[in-house]
Amino acid sequence: MRYLPHTDVDIRQMLETIGVENIDELFSGIPESCRLQSPLNLPSALSESEAMGVLRGLADQNAKVSEWDSFLGGGAYNHFVPAVVDHLVSRSEFYTAYTPYQPEISQGTLQAIFEFQTMICQLTGMDVANASMYDGASACAEAALLALRVGRKRNKVLLSEALHPHYRETVATYCCYLDVELIDVPIADGVTDQKQLADLLDEQVAAVAVGYPNYFGQIEDLQALADATHAAGAKLITAVAEPLALGLFKAPGDLGADVVVGEGQSFGIPISFGGPGIGFFAVKQKDMRALPGRLVGETVDLDGKRGFVLTLATREQHIRREKATSNICSNQGMCTLIVGIFLALHGKQGLRKLAELNYSKTAYAKQQIAALDGFELAFSGESFNEFVVSCKEPVADLQRRLEQEGILPGIALAKDYPGIDNGLLICVTEQNSREQIDRLVTALAGGDL
Template sequence: MRYLPLTAADRSAMLERIGAAHIDELFADVPADALQAGPIAGLAPHASEMAVERHMTKLAARNLSAGAAPFFLGAGAYRHHIPASVDHLIQRGEFLTAYTPYQPEIAQGTLQVLFEFQTQVARLFGTDIANASMYDGSTACWEAIAMAGRVTKRNKVLLSGGLHPHYVATAETMARFTGDVLEARLPVLSAEADDAELIAGVDGETSAVVVQYPDILGRVPDLAAIAEAAHAKGALLIAVVTEPVALGLLEAPGVLGADIVVGEGQSLGVGLNFGGPYLGLFGCREKFVRQMPGRLCGETVDADGRRSFVLTLSTREQHIRREKATSNICTNAGLCALAFSIHMSLLGGEGLAQLAAVNHGRAQAVAAALSALPGVTLLNNAYFNEFTVLLPSDARQAVRALADRGVLGGVALGRLYPQASQLHAGLLVTASECTSDEDIAALVAALKEVL
């Protein structure tokens, strides 16, 4: 039977209280073509458990998992090998429902895990501190923009053309309600990132400059030069890292002058999972700690002098600050943070550097093989494990044709930027330690047929 906890009178009273005539008014911001007008086609109004199970199994069989085909997708979500020990440990009973606790005195183990996680993120990012994780990379990016506004008392933000368009869209959605002015731009199909254009745009009204590192085309921007220009005008540099494995080879953004470093932690310990849940990372300079969103776990001693852990700062809306909170979307995926931390612990600093070197080597092999094909041009002068190639025609057609041949050949820039025809020849290709020589050969053979 259906569970309907509210009566018609209950719903009418609630609508009257908030000043809405009908429940549909609560969905006014949802585009009309995205609303479901009636029952979902193909689903019976009721069915037995076995029938539902069979139906859902058939639907699931239509998916193609990352490990079932040569896989070269990236663009913010990456396939890496996750050691079996990660999954084994996170499924221990004391961890499986992990969440930043509201009663820290009875959750010392969870707090210690998050304390260690914060330490790892801070060292990875080169920042003084890091919080106990956030919802995902895109919302962490927006929180950094909002934080920069609180720090600088300004509201103009420059977004690099190399910033992932989904991160841009998230920031634009939130800025509609805050008054922040976001100056976004499209990427240019050039070997170098748009550093000079960004630097030229910084002025005395700029709150922050947001730069992805490496960027959406796989290029590596000069963070030090951008940081110097931003600081000269009193602005902050926000670095966005969508592929944390890259920091095994690249200098940490905080060391290069970034004031706030955010990113997506999915690459370490967290599978692709067809899109989530993922893990937002957030670090910054210590002097900004009271403007940092989310929660901060700290170390102290108890009444008997024993090492213990506490929630040092908790500036979110569900805690005591409520309307004075710095954020209301700083949900902490504690289990994903734990998986990240276990994977990082298993690798260690040396192991992370070795993993990064393997990733770069695999990407070099793919780039060399594709560049040898007639009509295919490598865009990048430098890259980590992701790069852009230019095809003779719209890359979306090539991606579909490759998929028909059982190869997930990359992300077409036309998919990310459908409004920008000048980018449609671009194909973003990613390799990792999971990319085999057989995968590369399959990609090259299939692309030969397609072109």
């Protein structure tokens, strides 16, 4: 076996040193009644070329966004990944290491995370960011838990109905046995209904969570939401599923958000059927010690030389056990690195330009589709990368029809939002050429391509 280096001679010598006759004897601590009596019923080992053959056969059955005209978004976004990203993350000093428990030989990972934390703060307009969470949905759930911890006797969390359904479901799962009341805040014209929010806010509310952009791509009026939330003494959680929007739109931290979480997949992580992505998590200074997850801090070594370490570890499960701020252990190391490289490469100018390009493409598609008979924009107001159209034709029929043309037109909203008439969530990124958008428009209209 190519991954197992032992020769027969090695094994014999090792058994002798240990003082046992054979391998079986090493397992004598396992009672007979606990032993598996037959071999594992799994196929025999394959060579590398055979294994890749099997996997390629599976991979080839899937619809790739590079071969289809894909307008799918909804929390996973098809953005271009520069070659540099994969080359650098493939350096195995990074990806074959683990959590940097030994800082002297983990400075590469630690400095990269410190830079990641800094860039997340800069993007979100917040003071402190952690070393990452599993994904946007679980980060949003942890944000709700943070607000409940800090809010002490408050036990309600308000969730905007325009927050990503996966995020809302995950918050519900995390809170289900914690004596927390979750209340949906209805939407009006595609954004959180401010009037209904005002009615729902009271002194029991620990937090209000909204998307920015929200699930429909709409830009919420964060400042107004923050003002209302703060007046009730609660925290505003802003969840960002498409972080590229932060390259163009105002930072949530500058609009009053108390906790900014989100999904970083857009920044260079392959969409890979939805995972892994990366959750980011940022707060203001006063909530630093309530953060879940790993944190990297700057310090000096014995010679006074700058270095980085994991710090404020007493918040975490391996020390505080059942009183920890979260049960999370690892972060999304490799994805942290990807995001860092992507952001460093695009930089101040590139991120802005990329966001503007996405905005223009979406605006074009929006305008073209709105002009069609049988389609209308479901909402007014600004949106980024995504928008909802109400279709006359049943969405399932439309999806099937366009599939025949090699087009994945978007996500049907019927299941999650039955109130939106025949809603289709369409996503456009810089990966969609004008030609593709025009093909989509023609196909929607029922014309020949």
